[in-house]
Amino acid sequence: MFKIGLTGNIGSGKTTVSKVFELLGVPVFYADDAAKKVMVTDRELIAGVKAAFGDSSYFEDGALNRKHIAAIVFNDKEQLARLNAMVHPATFRAFDEWVNAIKDVPYVLKEAALLFESDSYKMCDYSIMVQAPFQLRLKRVMERDSLSRAEVESRESKQFSEEKKAALADYIIINDDVQLLIPQVLELHQKFLSLGH
Ligand SMILES: CC(C)(COP(=O)(O)OP(=O)(O)OC[C@H]1O[C@@H](n2cnc3c(N)ncnc32)[C@H](O)[C@@H]1O)[C@@H](O)C(=O)NCCC(=O)NCCS
Numbered sequence: 001m002f003k004i005g006l007t008g009n010i011g012s013g014k015t016t017v018s019k020v021f022e023l024l025g026v027p028v029f030y031a032d033d034a035a036k037k038v039m040v041t042d043r044e045l046i047a048g049v050k051a052a053f054g055d056s057s058y059f060e061d062g063a064l065n066r067k068h069i070a071a072i073v074f075n076d077k078e079q080l081a082r083l084n085a086m087v088h089p090a091t092f093r094a095f096d097e098w099v100n101a102i103k104d105v106p107y108v109l110k111e112a113a114l115l116f117e118s119d120s121y122k123m124c125d126y127s128i129m130v131q132a133p134f135q136l137r138l139k140r141v142m143e144r145d146s147l148s149r150a151e152v153e154s155r156e157s158k159q160f161s162e163e164k165k166a167a168l169a170d171y172i173i174i175n176d177d178v179q180l181l182i183p184q185v186l187e188l189h190q191k192f193l194s195l196g197h
């Protein structure tokens with residue numbers, strides 16, 4: 001069974017592309033969701049996050065106070081590295097457990113914003129990068145969430161550049177408003193299926 005990593009800059013359409021693969025029957029692990037899940041279920045991690053970023057990192061009902069943490073880590077490189085060092089190992093373990101429970105499929109997909117930055121692409125056989133122009137990504141993210149342009153730019157500045165990601169990726173999917181998305185996914189799906197034979 002192959003493991004394919006899928007990444008892309010903020011708002012590029014990683015999740016949208018992943019949903020198309022899911023429709024084709026490909027199991028998808030959403031690393032960013034898994035990271036958020038371990039942050040509210042892993043006791044050691046919860047204690048670490050509170051110690052590092054304060055008790056207000058969590059609401060009274062145990063939910064993660066994402067705005068509070070984001071305000072700290074996306075404004076301070078060292079704090080972000082500290083958070084990553086706590087969350088990423090727990091997320092890798094969750095992925096391994098998830099993969100081990102899957103049988104009889106030619107390949108699985110791991111969708112991760114930080115596939116390259118976290119080195120998790122090294123645990124995958126191939127990688128895909130979803131690309132879209134900055135202005136379009138900005139428009140999509142601002143329509144979907146309430147992030148400002150400055151917030152999007154700040155997060156991007158903490159990640160590898162688009163050029164660096166593209167150089168590391170084995171395959172690229174263009175998700176702009178010109179090229180059709182689904183045929184590109186179908187083509188890659190066929191390729192991955194044929195790799196298994
Ligand atoms: C800081 C948190 C609480 C902010 O939550 P929020 O809902 O505002 O953002 P969300 O998680 O949906 O991420 C939106 C985008 O921000 C960027 N981003 C998120 N985490 C990081 C990070 N650690 N480094 C750089 N960029 C990041 C990505 O482009 C991502 O697609 C959250 O992102 C988090 O817990 N991050 C640490 C875990 C992590 O590394 N997750 C992402 C990859 S596994």
Ligand SMILES: Nc1ncnc2c1ncn2[C@@H]1O[C@H](COP(=O)(O)OP(=O)(O)OP(=O)(O)O)[C@@H](O)[C@H]1O
Pocket residue numbers: 008009010011012013014015016017113140141144175176181
């Ligand atoms: N080809 C497209 N046409 C129209 N809307 C799109 C397209 N691709 C993505 N979108 C929309 O743009 C927004 C961002 O897409 P998506 O959530 O898939 O990106 P993402 O890369 O997973 O984002 P993030 O990095 O923030 O997790 C979503 O609201 C999505 O519905």
